Amino acid sequence: MKLASFRDGSRDGQLIVVSRDLRTAHFATDAAPTLQRALDDWNFIAPQLQDLYDALNAGRAARPFEFSPAQCAAPLPRAYQWADGSAYVNHVELVRKARRAEMPETFWTDPLMYQGGSDDFLGPTDDIVCGSEAFGIDFEAEVAVVTGDVPMGATPAEAADGIRLLMLANDVSLRNLIPNELAKGFGFFQSKPATAFSPVAITPDELGPAWRDGMVHLPLVITWNGQVVGRPHAGTDMVFNFPRLISHLCKTRNCRAGSIVGSGTVSNKDAGAGYACIAEKRCLETIATGSASTGFMKFGDTIHIEMLDESGASLFGAIDQAVAIPTSV
Template sequence: MKLATLKDGSRDGQLVVVSRDLKTAHYVNDVAGKLQTVLDDWNFYAPQLQDVYDALNAGRARHPFAFDPRACMAPLPRAYQWADGSAYVNHVELVRRARGAEMPPEFWTDPLMYQGGSDDMIGPHDDIVCTSEAFGIDFEAEVAVITGDVKMGAKPEQAADAIRLIMLANDVSLRNLIPAELGKGFGFFQSKPATAFSPVAVTPDELGEAWRERRVHLPMTVHWNSKKVGAPDCGTDMVFDFGQLIAHICKTRNVRAGSIVGSGTISNVDRSKGYCCIAEKRMLEIIDGGQPVTGFMKFGDAVKIEMFDAQGRSVFGAIDQLVSAKG
């Protein structure tokens, strides 16, 4: 099943079911108007939405209309929690090696995670708005999941059972603000502006064999100013799976329905697969030549993040954003 939230002038938008080929959609006001409503009582609402989805794909829907991803908000425009991990430890190791810092061994056994802003998620075609290019504007292509309720102390297997939906994320970073913030010893804040998400969120079964080991085994395709810069495989080199990431949050607290958990920047050891954030490219340049060559994003730059299945079909639709100056 594929779900999206369309802009309607309200904070939380209008929930729709989207066809598998992303060409048509159907309103589901008679079932639930908001995605959070569905997440709060998944077992009741999901089967009803599945019936609409099946009818839409079979050409039996009563009132289908053309789906326009440019009209989408984030699938969950306001979330109860946005917790972003760093499951691709290779990425962390590169960053630390570039600045001459040792890699603590516990980074391979205990996930890194920060809690981002969840009150203002943005849509897949909304601009990345920034007040200054000097902040070091960077994209970060990730996979994210939306959970149901998970009890404190849940093990990875139990936590994974609560994964309701999967989507893509562009976890924008302002790289030049990060060192001073981390230097305070209190984590990211101003360096992490609004996160964008793919047009649709999909249930794990939509991925078929590509969803296994609690990971997505498909490449993440990234274009920067129309140039393909990366297509690393999301299942390869993911040290912590989504069950482990959710269980990490649950160690000392409950996780409530409508929580979003991110994978962190997709990164493969195989450098031929390219990169999913500019910082990683710059780290490799530092390691190889002593200094970075590639600059960060400028006003007017574009980034496109998309995932295709084995048949070359877009699974989630594309995050397709421009960087713009705040007026």
């Protein structure tokens, strides 16, 4: 099924069920007021949502309305946790190679992960508001999962049972702020502003055979200023699948329902797949010529991130954003 959060003026929005073709929706108030409430009691509430989803797709829903991504917040407008991995080690390897730095062998066996801000996510059509172009504004197209409760010490097999939903993400980075932050030895903070998510979150069964081995085996389509710059395949070169990432997160702590775990920038070894972030393109240029020629995003730039199924239909709806100057302090 497909779920979204309708903007109603509250912090967490109102849970709606969205049709498979993303054309119509129906309020899910009778089952749960918000997506977090549904996740908190998933085994009881999910069957009710599924019944409504089936009725909506069959044209039997009582009060359907036209679905609009512009009316949506992120599926979880705020979450208990946002943990972003770096499952595509090719991306890490390119970054380090461009800096002429050796990559530790452990990067291939032990996932990288950081904990980002989860109190203020962006909706799929919200602007990327940034104080200065000099910060080095970059998009990062990713896949993410939403979990149920996963206990501390869970194995990857156990963690797989905790995957409830999947989404797309634009994990915006301010590249020119990253070096000084990392030099302090305490990780990202100012260099990682609010992340945006796709209009809808979907259950794994919506992917059919494209969901296997804890990965999504479909390409992402990234369009920057109207030009397609990447079609990297999310199931190719993913060294750590989602169960492995969740298990890594749970090594020393419980993972609670409503946690979001990201894949990191989708990256393929085949350069012909294009790129899912500008930094990777710049790394390839630096490796080839000694310097980067592609600039970061400017005010007014647009970014469109979408995933299509084998028939060409949009699965999650699109992240469709523009870069904007702050209007107030």
